[in-house]
Amino acid sequence: MLGRFSTYLSNDIAIDLGTANTLVYIKGSGIVLNEPSVVAVDQKTKKVYAVGHDAKAMLGKTPDHIVAIRPMKDGVIADFEITEVMLREFIRKSQKKRFFIRPRIVISVPSGITEVERRAVIDSAQNAGAREVYLVAEPIAAAIGVGLPVDKPSGNMVIDIGGGTTEIAVIALNGIVTDISIRVGGDKMDEVIVQHIKKAYNLLIGDQTAEQVKMTIGSATNLGQEREMEIKGRDLVSGIPKTLRISSVEIREALAEPMSQIVAALKTALEQTPPELAADIVDRGIVMTGGGSKLGGIDVLLKEETNLPINVVEDPLTCVVLGTGKILGNLHVYERIIMKSTRL
Ligand SMILES: Nc1ncnc2c1ncn2[C@@H]1O[C@H](COP(=O)(O)OP(=O)(O)O)[C@@H](O)[C@H]1O
Ligand SMILES: [Mg+2]
Known part of the structure; x- marks a missing residue:
């Protein structure tokens, strides 16, 4: 009875x-929050100005003393305190009602995360109000999500x-068999787009402009129709803002290096996979x-390089959280895939 009662009242969360x-x-509510992992902080006072969308809008545009931080930037927790502030704010925002019972939280994290980082995520979530915290590896959550x-x-x-x-994993019997991150x-x-524009045109553009270029005309392989777009930046010689037209051809060339790194990692993962599973x-x-995976033609490139079917x-962008949600709904079924942590 109590069990059912607490399920009814529960506000368990997947992140x-x-x-x-x-x-x-x-x-019961689905995806209630989807925001950039960014926090805007005053460097002097440590005051947090904004989290999520509002903070991302401030990236690269803030006065000197306010910095927009991406605490998870390199796939690890670069800044424990900021991560905690961010988690707390996102948890607070996603809970419309006040509950008597503190939530259980399942969080998906990069599979290459270290023990120290694991502890940091668990502590952050507990400090942010969680009753119990479970971690799962992101690629497993993605696989369950799809x-x-x-x-x-x-x-x-x-x-x-x-x-x-980029994380590549082979999963069988609820476990990770091969794992490369x-x-x-x-x-x-x-980053390579920023570098290219700087080198080729002496023009400095911001990360957000580069991301826009990538999403608009970026491609991993020649898709038969080249495109152009206008970008704005600061001329490094005159110091004056300038507009420039760039083409998808040069952006593809700039992207060739990260693409070959991703292809190489995928090939290594395939080599490390036991033959029986490779057959599957x-x-x-x-x-x-x-x-x-939304980059134009990246599926085509990976297919050409591996001769394997690639399914986008x-x-x-949502399959990881949906998979994490499925795990949350059936914790006992997925017991074996919960990451172990030494202190509980
Ligand atoms: N249409 C697109 N083309 C290329 N890259 C994209 C596109 N849409 C989103 N991205 C990129 O995907 C990345 C974010 O993916 P996401 O799966 O949310 O990352 P993470 O799981 O690390 O938070 C960003 O670098 C973003 O620029
Ligand atoms: Mg992800």
Whole structure:
């Protein structure tokens, strides 16, 4: 009776704590929050000015003493305190009603996370009000989110291209068999675009402009129709703002380096996969998730490089949080995939 009563009152939460975006899912309500993992902080007073969308809008535009921080930037927790502030704010925002029972929280984190970082996420969530905290590896959550049969003795391969990292995992029988995580993802793509524009035109553009370029005309392979767009930046010689037209051809060339790093990681993961499971992957292909999988032609490139079917999921930005939500709803079923932590 008490069990059912507490389920009814529960406000359990699933969180995809991404390097670029954090999503929150609540059973019965679906995805209730989807915001950039950014916090704007006053460097002098440590006062937090904004979190999420509002903070991202401030990136690169703040007065000197206010800095917009991405605490998860490189796929690890760069700043424990800021991560905690961010989690607390996102948890607060996603709970409309006040509950008597503190929530249980399942959080998906990069699979390469260290023990210290694991503890930091757990502590942050507890300090932010969680009663119990469970961590799951992001690629497993992604696989569950897209409905792959992760509990079967067959191999499921997922490549998740996020902001700070690309994670490749082979999952079978609720466990990770092969796991590779590299610190190359959407941020790196933005970075090489900034570099290219600087080198080729002496023009300095911001990260947000570079991201816009990537999303608008960026591609991993020649898709047959080249495109152009206008960008604005600051001329490094005259110091004056300037407008420039750039083409998809040069952006693809700039993106070639991060692309080859992703391809190399994928090949390494395939080499490390036991032959029996590799056979399953040949049959079923590789599932691609994460925001980076929306880059034009990246599926075509990976298919050409591996000769394997590549399946881009319908909504690559939400499958991790949806998978985390499924785990939250069936904690006993997924017991084996919960990351272990030494202190509980
Ligand atoms: N249409 C698109 N084309 C290329 N990259 C995209 C597109 N949409 C989003 N991205 C990139 O995806 C990344 C964020 O993906 P996400 O899966 O949310 O990352 P994380 O899980 O690390 O938070 C960002 O680098 C963003 O620029
Ligand atoms: Mg992610």
